[in-house]
Amino acid sequence: MRASTRNKRKWIIIGMVCLLLFGHEAPLVNADRTSDAYHYSYWGEAVPAPAAYEATAIITGRKLNTDAFKEPSDLHVTADERVFLLDSGNGRIIEMDRNFKLVRVIDSFEREGKPDHFNNPRGLYVTDKGHLLVADSDNQRVVHLDELGQLVNIVAEPQSDLLRADFQFKPIRVVMDKGERIYVMAEGVFDGFMEFNADGTFSSFIGANRVQVDPVEYLWKRFATREQRSQMVMFTPTEFTNLDMDEEGFIYATSGDRGKDPIKKLNAQGTDILRREGYQPPQGDMMYTTETGPSRLIDVDVGDSDMYSVLDANTGRVFTYNGDGYLLHIFGGIGNRQGQFNTPVALERAGERILVLDKALGEITVFQTTEYGRTLHDAVRSYYNGDEDRSSLLFAKAAEMNANLEYAYAGIGKALLRQKEYADSAQYFKRSMERLGYSKAFLLFRKELMREHFSWMMSGLFLAVGSLVTVMIVRRQKRRTTNAGVK
Amino acid sequence: MLASSKQLYQYPLHLIFHPFDGYWELKYERNQKMTLLIAGMIMLLLIMTKILHAQYSGFLINFNNPKRLNSLLEMVYVIVPVLFWCVANWSLTTLMDGEGKFSEIFMSTCFALVPLLLIQFPWIWLSLVISVQETAFYYFSNAIAIGWTVYLLFVGNMTVHQYTPAKTILTMFLTLVAMAFMAFLCLLFFSLVQQIVSFAVTIYQELVLRG
Numbered sequence: 179m180r181a182s183t184r185n186k187r188k189w190i191i192i193g194m195v196c197l198l199l200f201g202h203e204a205p206l207v208n209a210d211r212t213s214d215a216y217h218y219s220y221w222g223e224a225v226p227a228p229a230a231y232e233a234t235a236i237i238t239g240r241k242l243n244t245d246a247f248k249e250p251s252d253l254h255v256t257a258d259e260r261v262f263l264l265d266s267g268n269g270r271i272i273e274m275d276r277n278f279k280l281v282r283v284i285d286s287f288e289r290e291g292k293p294d295h296f297n298n299p300r301g302l303y304v305t306d307k308g309h310l311l312v313a314d315s316d317n318q319r320v321v322h323l324d325e326l327g328q329l330v331n332i333v334a335e336p337q338s339d340l341l342r343a344d345f346q347f348k349p350i351r352v353v354m355d356k357g358e359r360i361y362v363m364a365e366g367v368f369d370g371f372m373e374f375n376a377d378g379t380f381s382s383f384i385g386a387n388r389v390q391v392d393p394v395e396y397l398w399k400r401f402a403t404r405e406q407r408s409q410m411v412m413f414t415p416t417e418f419t420n421l422d423m424d425e426e427g428f429i430y431a432t433s434g435d436r437g438k439d440p441i442k443k444l445n446a447q448g449t450d451i452l453r454r455e456g457y458q459p460p461q462g463d464m465m466y467t468t469e470t471g472p473s474r475l476i477d478v479d480v481g482d483s484d485m486y487s488v489l490d491a492n493t494g495r496v497f498t499y500n501g502d503g504y505l506l507h508i509f510g511g512i513g514n515r516q517g518q519f520n521t522p523v524a525l526e527r528a529g530e531r532i533l534v535l536d537k538a539l540g541e542i543t544v545f546q547t548t549e550y551g552r553t554l555h556d557a558v559r560s561y562y563n564g565d566e567d568r569s570s571l572l573f574a575k576a577a578e579m580n581a582n583l584e585y586a587y588a589g590i591g592k593a594l595l596r597q598k599e600y601a602d603s604a605q606y607f608k609r610s611m612e613r614l615g616y617s618k619a620f621l622l623f624r625k626e627l628m629r630e631h632f633s634w635m636m637s638g639l640f641l642a643v644g645s646l647v648t649v650m651i652v653r654r655q656k657r658r659t660t661n662a663g664v665k
Numbered sequence: 666m667l668a669s670s671k672q673l674y675q676y677p678l679h680l681i682f683h684p685f686d687g688y689w690e691l692k693y694e695r696n697q698k699m700t701l702l703i704a705g706m707i708m709l710l711l712i713m714t715k716i717l718h719a720q721y722s723g724f725l726i727n728f729n730n731p732k733r734l735n736s737l738l739e740m741v742y743v744i745v746p747v748l749f750w751c752v753a754n755w756s757l758t759t760l761m762d763g764e765g766k767f768s769e770i771f772m773s774t775c776f777a778l779v780p781l782l783l784i785q786f787p788w789i790w791l792s793l794v795i796s797v798q799e800t801a802f803y804y805f806s807n808a809i810a811i812g813w814t815v816y817l818l819f820v821g822n823m824t825v826h827q828y829t830p831a832k833t834i835l836t837m838f839l840t841l842v843a844m845a846f847m848a849f850l851c852l853l854f855f856s857l858v859q860q861i862v863s864f865a866v867t868i869y870q871e872l873v874l875r876g
Contacts, residue, residue: 613724
């Protein structure tokens with residue numbers, strides 16, 4: 179008797195221990211710990227990752243044998259990797275070749291026979307043909323030069339009913355599409371980007387951010403008196419901080435504060451068509467201290483295969499996403515080491531290199547992909563181009579270097595799915611937390627399993643039903659006979 | 666003995682399909698101790714279902730981070746709402762001429778949870794073999810379970826307190842309000858206690874460091 183109660187107690191204790199064990203934490207997967215790079219997992223937690231880029235060089239004015247850069251504010255790299263730097267403080271444009279050798283300096287242009295200069299220009303764009311567009315902020319104009327530095331056109335203060343009477347045109351960033359339309363981001367403009375026709379006339383605004391109303395603030399405002407209300411901050415849409423144009427003519431734009439979507443991809447109508455299929459919507463840092471605050475994205479650069487990178491001014495980090503919105507890698511930071519910045523302002527991709535411009539230090543940091551970064555980019559590229567076999571191989575290689583890269587497992591899962599390895603494919607999709615892919619693989623696996631075992635499962639079912647019916651009939655018969663016996 | 670062990674499952678099943686009869690029996694005809702035992706077991710099973718569900722249900726419907734699962738918390742998530750409901754309901758109905766005793770309220774509430782148990786428990790395993798398209802069935806049956814439970818709660822309240830239907834609905838709504846109020850008071854209480862404790866700790870530290 180005593181033994182049995184002790185036995186029972188033992189089982190209860192074991193049961194309770196089991197319950198407690200359900201919450202057991204799985205150990206963290208360690209990636210390459212030589213770098214302090216990190217990544218965000220499906221659960222939004224920061225996990226270690228190998229570095230995708232490493233800083234290889236720093237370019238300053240001295241190294242180019244010219245004056246030191248003074249508050250440079252924008253950078254542009256053409257398709258053939260020529261680098262254009264806008265040295266705002268000195269009012270000049272510096273062109274370098276792909277090896278960062280000085281080619282020429284443009285500090286003036288000829289206008290109606292007289293030399294003209296820039297006054298604190300802040301935005302630069304170079305078209306495929308090599309034409310230069312300069313947002314000449316303090317002169318309140320956009321200057322369009324051809325590849326030789328000859329003036330083509332000047333976009334001055336626009337005249338339109340859409341603008342306020344006291345409107346001051348202060349362009350900050352500028353891009354041009356293939357139809358030679360110019361898009362300008364100007365200071366104090368909340369209605370989106372200003373679109374100019376090829377001849378320099380203002381046509382319209384596109385892609386305004388929506389006003390975001392805080393319900394609590396709204397409630398306060400309802401109760402406030404007119405005088406109080408005039409002291410309060412107005413509900414204004416957020417300004418954009420930067421823009422870039424991809425090969426197909428879509429505008430990628432960032433806005434500084436964390437609204438709903440700090441990164442946008444605008445089509446010609448100004449509608450946001452950025453894909454946000456990743457684990458988290460693209461937004462820079464997920465976790466942050468109250469001290470640093472959320473990411474303040476100030477530049478975006480679109481590379482090939484729809485991959486784009488954004489620069490976070492708060493933490494100096496560069497976040498790269500693929501076209502679907504999956505985070506690929508994070509690098510950079512604020513600090514004093516090589517590969518960290520003081521006041522990063524602009525970001526440009528030059529092939530497998532990324533250039534980050536530091537305004538306060540007046541230097542460009544050059545980052546080169548590591549093997550991991552190259553593998554990952556190649557995998558994304560192959561997938562984008564439809565070469566799924568190669569991409570799955572590369573994803574497998576990337577996953578080998580970074581076990582925390584959940585996104586890569588889906589690539590392997592897709593390849594296995596096509597090779598009809600349904601069970602394995604489902605497992606890889608599950609690892610990648612890809613529910614739709616998992617479901618597809620699992621459904622095929624289930625069908626296969628059913629087809630294989632259908633015959634004996636069905637016969638078993640028939641047998642079971644048959645025996646059940648027999649037992650019931652026999653029982654009923656028995657009961658009837660006993661009842662009859664009682665009677 | 667055999668008969669009573671059989672009624673352990675027979676009675677709750679009878680109640681959920683014939684709630685008016687079942688709750689009437691619960692209030693006036695059944696052995697209270699036995700019924701209380703069954704009610705406790707239902708709660709225990711529901712806790713188990715919840716824990717197993719969080720850990721083992723299929724990937725397609727399971728959005729829990731396995732690293733963050735805590736069985737004790739899952740327990741709390743079942744026990745606290747039920748107890749809150751019972752306490753709030755009892756507090757209200759004593760003021761609103763309800764005839765139910767606290768134990769009756771507790772039992773009727775627990776019995777109302779049986780559909781949740783019956784429907785969710787099999788889904789732990791079923792969810793392992795479904796595809797995304799079939800998750801619709803999961804959500805649908807979940808909705809049915811909740812609807813059924815609400816209906817049972819309604820009938821239970823009506824029978825236990827001998828209310829009219831309209832008054833029952835009003836009481837149930839007010840109970841929800843009271844629950845929110847209780848939750849607020851609890852939070853306030855705990856945060857105040859926390860402040861007092863931290864104040865005491867600060868003074869203690871000050872004394873220790875100066876002395």
